[in-house]
Amino acid sequence: MRRARRNGQSMDEVVVAEMYREHGEALLGFVRRASGDPDGAEDVVQETVLKVWQAAPEISGSLRGYLFRTARNVMIDNYRRASSRPRRSGSVPALESMPDAVERIDALLTRVLMEEALRRISREHRDVVLALHYNQLTVAQAAAALGIPAGTVKSRAFYALRELRSVLEDMGVEG
Amino acid sequence: MTGIDAADGGHGDLGAYLLGGLSAGERSRFEEHLFGCASCRSELARLRDLPARLGALSAEEANQLLGGDDPAETGSAASAALPLAGGTADGGRRRPVGAWPESLIELRRRARRRAFALAAAVAVLAGAAGGAVGYVAGAPRGPAEPAPGASYALTSRHGVQARVDLDRKAWGTEVSLTAAELPTTGVLELWILDGSGQSNRVGSWMATTTGKSAITCPVPLQLPAIERVQVRSGGRSVLAEVRLPPSGAS
Ligand SMILES: [Zn+2]
Numbered sequence: 040m041r042r043a044r045r046n047g048q049s050m051d052e053v054v055v056a057e058m059y060r061e062h063g064e065a066l067l068g069f070v071r072r073a074s075g076d077p078d079g080a081e082d083v084v085q086e087t088v089l090k091v092w093q094a095a096p097e098i099s100g101s102l103r104g105y106l107f108r109t110a111r112n113v114m115i116d117n118y119r120r121a122s123s124r125p126r127r128s129g130s131v132p133a134l135e136s137m138p139d140a141v142e143r144i145d146a147l148l149t150r151v152l153m154e155e156a157l158r159r160i161s162r163e164h165r166d167v168v169l170a171l172h173y174n175q176l177t178v179a180q181a182a183a184a185l186g187i188p189a190g191t192v193k194s195r196a197f198y199a200l201r202e203l204r205s206v207l208e209d210m211g212v213e214g
Numbered sequence: 215m216t217g218i219d220a221a222d223g224g225h226g227d228l229g230a231y232l233l234g235g236l237s238a239g240e241r242s243r244f245e246e247h248l249f250g251c252a253s254c255r256s257e258l259a260r261l262r263d264l265p266a267r268l269g270a271l272s273a274e275e276a277n278q279l280l281g282g283d284d285p286a287e288t289g290s291a292a293s294a295a296l297p298l299a300g301g302t303a304d305g306g307r308r309r310p311v312g313a314w315p316e317s318l319i320e321l322r323r324r325a326r327r328r329a330f331a332l333a334a335a336v337a338v339l340a341g342a343a344g345g346a347v348g349y350v351a352g353a354p355r356g357p358a359e360p361a362p363g364a365s366y367a368l369t370s371r372h373g374v375q376a377r378v379d380l381d382r383k384a385w386g387t388e389v390s391l392t393a394a395e396l397p398t399t400g401v402l403e404l405w406i407l408d409g410s411g412q413s414n415r416v417g418s419w420m421a422t423t424t425g426k427s428a429i430t431c432p433v434p435l436q437l438p439a440i441e442r443v444q445v446r447s448g449g450r451s452v453l454a455e456v457r458l459p460p461s462g463a464s
Binding site for chain 1: 267
């Protein structure tokens with residue numbers, strides 16, 4: 040994230056507003072699913088954006104991947120805090136155990152990052168991954184389904200994996 | 215890698231091989247090619263964890279998410295396609311995202327409040343643990359925390375000596391195999407069987423002339439979900455198998 044200067048409006052405000060515009064909706068979706076607490080989701084998103092903005096890290100790769108990972112940490116911190124606090128009985132349903140919460144949130148993060156990566160590769164590559172891997176078609180079947188030669192299916196399969204690898208690296212997911 | 219569009223059985227099959235699109239005949243022809251092609255082997259090493267990572271989405275989810283119009287253009291496909299964890303009882307009270315935040319001062323104030331709350335929570339934990347550090351950032355540890363991993367060593371009835379290490383990771387489990395007395399030719403594969411009876415090939419590599427191999431594969435399953443780890447030959451016969459104890463007893 041660059042902190043360039045723009046006249047008038049404070050650059051901080053511009054950066055934060057931009058983060059919301061670009062990533063707020065996806066982040067909110069992730070947090071809602073991960074936290075199981077629709078009411079707290081917006082707070083988590085705010086805190087996440089704020090943290091990323093305050094730290095103003097040199098993010099070379101995908102800001103979205105960075106935001107998702109930060110949101111994960113915010114949610115886990117919240118759980119840790121909530122489960123360490125004595126609670127008024129009856130006011131809140133019992134919390135799942137800390138390891139369960141971490142496991143569930145991390146599993147979802149893995150999935151969300153993969154979804155994001157798949158959305159970012161080209162349409163042609165995505166179609167081939169969908170046909171071969173998910174729908175378990177053979178090369179010949181995929182060629183027929185997509186209306187392209189079998190050789191093209193094969194080369195797209197290879198370049199799809201390469202693109203996926205570099206998108207994942209860009210998002211900070213190590214190979 | 216050069217000549218990706220080369221004839222069947224050559225470099226050009228690597229992607230389809232990894233994505234499972236080759237017939238049995240094509241598979242074995244490609245594996246023969248792999249044996250003699252260093253560039254395919256290094257490319258394979260770079261890409262081979264991807265099928266396991268794709269497994270983070272089920273086929274149904276993937277089709278829902280990716281099958282329609284260009285999902286890159288609909289930024290919220292993920293949240294729209296999948297049910298919300300907490301139900302959808304929030305209809306109507308969603309604020310337009312672009313309208314946030316009301317003010318940065320408010321955000322800063324909230325952050326400070328939360329920072330204090332966090333510091334207080336940490337102090338409570340440290341006290342409860344008798345002054346010991348309650349939690350290490352990024353590496354949660356507590357009384358109920360499961361073991362960080364597990365290791366098994368065995369000699370199979372095929373004479374394969376294998377050591378399997380399983381490490382919990384954020385994205386699942388890292389499975390490492392160190393083995394000796396393996397076949398010295400052909401392709402070897404690492405398979406994971408989960409509790410639901412699903413088996414997945416999570417890695418494959420070329421046998422070495424010494425019969426020793428070391429390989430690490432990312433598996434998008436949490437450790438308790440892994441039931442067996444198998445080493446198989448390219449012909450799919452099981453050379454060595456580790457059965458994990460039922461979850462909770464790792
Ligand atoms: Zn080759």
